[in-house]
Amino acid sequence: MRLALVGDIGGTNARFALWRDSRLESVRVLAAADFATPEMAVEYYLASLGLAPGSVEAACLACAGPVKGEQFTFTNNHWRLTRSDFCGALQLDELLLINDFAAMALGMTRVSETGRRMICAGEAEPDAPALVIGPGTGLGVAALLPLGGGNWRALPGEGGHVDLPVADAHEAALWQMLFAQLGHVRAEDVLSGGGLLLLYRAVCALAGLMPRLVSPAEVTAAALAGDHVAVATLEQFCVWLGRVAGNNVLTLGARGGVYIVGGVVPRFADFFAASGFARGFASKGSMSGYLGDVPVWLVTADYPGLEGAGVALEQALAR
Template identity: 55%
Template sequence: MNSSNAQSGFALVGDIGGTNARFALWRGEVLESIQVLACADYPRPEDAVRDYLLRVGEPLAGVRNVCLACAGPVGAGDFRFTNNHWVIRRDAFRAELGLSHLLLVNDFSTMAWAASRLSDEHRVQVRPGRVLDDRARLIIGPGTGLGVGSLMPLPGGGWEVLPCEGGHVDLPVTSERDFAIWQLLREKYGHVSAERVLSGSGLENLYRMSCQLDGVEARCASAAEIGERALAGDAYADAVLEHFFLWLARVAGNAVLTVGALGGVFITGGIVPRFLERFQRSGFSSAFAARGKTSGPYLDQVPVWVMTAEHPGLFGAGVALEQALKNES
C-alpha cells in the first residue's frame, strides 16, 4: 500500500483478547468485514491474520498498515499475551507480512480512541451537562476488569490517550453498608481495589458479600445471572445491581476530579451497556456529583454517555492508526 492508500484510511485492525481475535478492514473511517477468530485455532498471530484476509478475499500484498489492540500493558518491545499462547514479535511480524506500519496499543486505550470520534448513534447520554472541548475526557469500563483511561485534546487538533491503572485505586467507602462490604472484601483479598466490585467478578463479589451480610441465600452464580434476575424483577438482585451503579458513580466521579475531565465521561465495557435501561433509572447521575461543597459543584455539569458501538475496540484501533499515520506525514 502506498501513502495515498494510508491516507484514505485502508488498513487492517484487530482487537485481541485471551480467547478471541476480532479483525476488520478500516476503510474511510468505516469498519468492514468484521470476523471473530479463536486464538487457540492458530499457532501464531501471523497465521490468524493470513486466514482472516483469505476469508474476506483481501490479498496480503494490499495491506501495509496494521493496528492491533492487545489485552495487556503494551511497551516498545515484543508483546506476550497473558491469557493465550501468542507472542507478537514486532520486527518479525512486520517483515513476514510485508508491513510498512505496525501499531500495537492497549485494548482499553482503543476505547478512549473510539470515544474521541463516536457519533450520537453510537452513544447514549445518561447524564446531562456541559462539554468543555479543551479539557480531558474520561473513559471507564467495568467488564472482565475495570478499565480506566483519559483523552487529552492536543493544541493542533487530535488527541492523546493517557492509559493508566485506575481500576486498581482503593474502593471508596461512603456509607455504613459500603464499609461492611469493604470489610468482607478485605478479609478475602487484603487490598480492596475498585475492580473488586466494579467488574464481572466484582459484581459476583458484591452479590455474595451482600447475601452474607443479610443472611440471604445466594441464588445467583454469575454476574450474568445477577443481571438477568434483576431485570426479571428479583428485588434483591436489583438492589445489588443498584449498589454496583452507585459505586461506579463514586469511582468515576473521583477519576474526573483527579484528571480534570470536564470534557465528559464515557462508560464502556461489557456490563453497563447490557443493562442500559436499568442504568438510566439508577441513582448513578445523582451519586456522581453528591459530594462536598467544592467537589459537588465541580462535577455537577459533567456529562456522561454510555458507549453503545458494537465493536469500539476495532473502531478505536482504526482511529489510533489514522492519527499515528497523520503524525508521521
Template identity: 60%
Template structure:
C-alpha cells in the first residue's frame, strides 16, 4: 500500500502526517534539533507508525524560507535538503517543496468557522486578496489571490523580513537600541519567539529594569499573570504586529481579510484582541479609512500548515498548480 507524507517544517518543530483521501492521519510533532536532517526525522516518524505507514511514495514539505533549485537551506534551523539526495535516500521519484506560509495560506481556505476567532468582524470584499501572517520561530507572511474559477492562488514571499516600522517615540527608542545590536532591524527580529525576548530585553534596558525572564513563554506567562513590565512588552509586541499587518494589507489591497496564524498568538488570544493591535493596524493617516472595515481573524486550528501541504500535494498529483485551492466557506 502506497502512502503520501506531508510536512510543515519551521525553525523549531517538524510537523509530519500521512495524507490519505484528502485527510491528515497520524500527526506527529518532532523537534528539528533532535535530527541531523529531514530524512532522519521522516524515517523516525515512519518507524513509529509500523504497519500503518505503508510504502512511502509521495512527499510534500512546507518549509520556512524561499524555495527554489535543488538545495534548500532552512532559515531558522540547521537542516538542508537536496531534492536529489532526499529522493534517492527515501526511494522517491519526486519531492514537492513549498514555502511554509504558502501552505498556511492554502490551509486557511479550508478551515471551519469554529477554527477562526474574530479579532475584528468586518466586510469581506469579494475578489480581493487576503493576507496570512503570523509569528512563530520566525514571522511568516503569505498572500491569497483570487483566480477566475472561484479558487485561490497562494503567493510565496518573505514579508517577515521587511524593515520594522516605527510609529512612536518609544518605538524609535527601542529601534535605536536594537539597531546598535543588529544593524538592520527586520519585523521578524521583534515579531517572533526570539523577537519577543529581544523586545523584553530592550525594554528592560531602556526602563532600567532587571531581566527576569529568558524565553517567550516566560514573558507571555508573566504578562497574563499581571506582571507590569511583561504586560507592557506584550502590548508593544501586539502593537508592532498591527503596524506590520496594516502595512502589508495596505500594500496588497487585502480587503478580503487578514488571517493571523502561527504558533504564538493563540496562547494569548484574549490579550491580543484587547491590545492596541487594531489601532496600530489601521493607523495609516489619510488611508486609515481603507483599513477600518477589513475583517481580521485569528487562526485557532491545530495544523493549517499541514493541511495546506496536503492540498498542494493533492493538486500537484491531479496535474494542476499546487498553489491553487478552493475556499470551503466564505467567512
C-alpha cells in the first residue's frame, strides 16, 4: 500500500489523515456542515496538501452507525455515501467503511503509555477481550479481541442503548425523574454530553432546586469550581459510567482491560480519577472480585479513531 486515506467522521467534525508506513500524516479536522458531500470534503482535504484524486489508492472511513451494503447514511450529519460513486470521484481502488467505534477499539492497539492514564490498577489478561467505552455525542461500546499474530478484531455493538442500571435508592429516585421525562431510560441518555445536562436537571428536581446551568460545559465547569449540585451531578455520572462499564466486562469477559474514550471524560480527568467510578465499576455483589483486578485506563491520545481506521485498512488489505 503506497499511500492511503483514513477518516473518522462524526456528527460535527470529519477528521482526515494520510496513512503511510503504518503512521498518520497531515491530520486535518473539517466541519461536516461546510461540505455538501463526503467526496467534496475529501477532495478539499487532498487539495490542501497539493494532492489530486488518484493520489491515494485506498481509503478507510470510520462512520457512526451500522455499516453494510452499497449506500451509507451518516447518523448525525447530512452526508450520504454510495461506495461506487465515492470510489469513482476519488479514483480509489479500495474503500473500507467501518463502524466508528470499531475503529476506536482498533485504535487502542496503537495507544502508548503516554496516551492513556491509569484509573484502576490491575493486570490485563493478554488473550482476553478488552472493553472500549466512551461518552461523547452518544455512548459508544465495543469489544477488542486479540487474534494472535499481531491481528485484532473489533466487535461493535449498540451497548450504549442498554437500560441504565440502578443500584441504590438514590439512583432509583433519579431514574424515576428521568423516566417521567423519557419513558425509557437508556445508558446513553445519561452517559453522553447531552446526558450530563439531563442528569443535572434530574438532580436539581430531586433536591427541589431550580436549574441555573444550561449546557454540559457549564455543568462541568461548575463542578470543577466546587458548586455542590454540579459536583453531585458529575459524581453520579462517573458512578453510572462505572456501573455500565462493569456490566459490560461481566458480559464480555473483558479481562483484557477497559479503555475509557471519547471527548467528554478527559475534560475532567482529575475529578474522574478521584470519583466513585471505581466503586461503581467493581461493586457487583458476589462477582466483585472478578472485576477487582481488571485495569481501567482513560485514553488521552489525540486521534485513536484515525489510528484504528489505519489498522483496519491494513488488516483488510492483508486478507
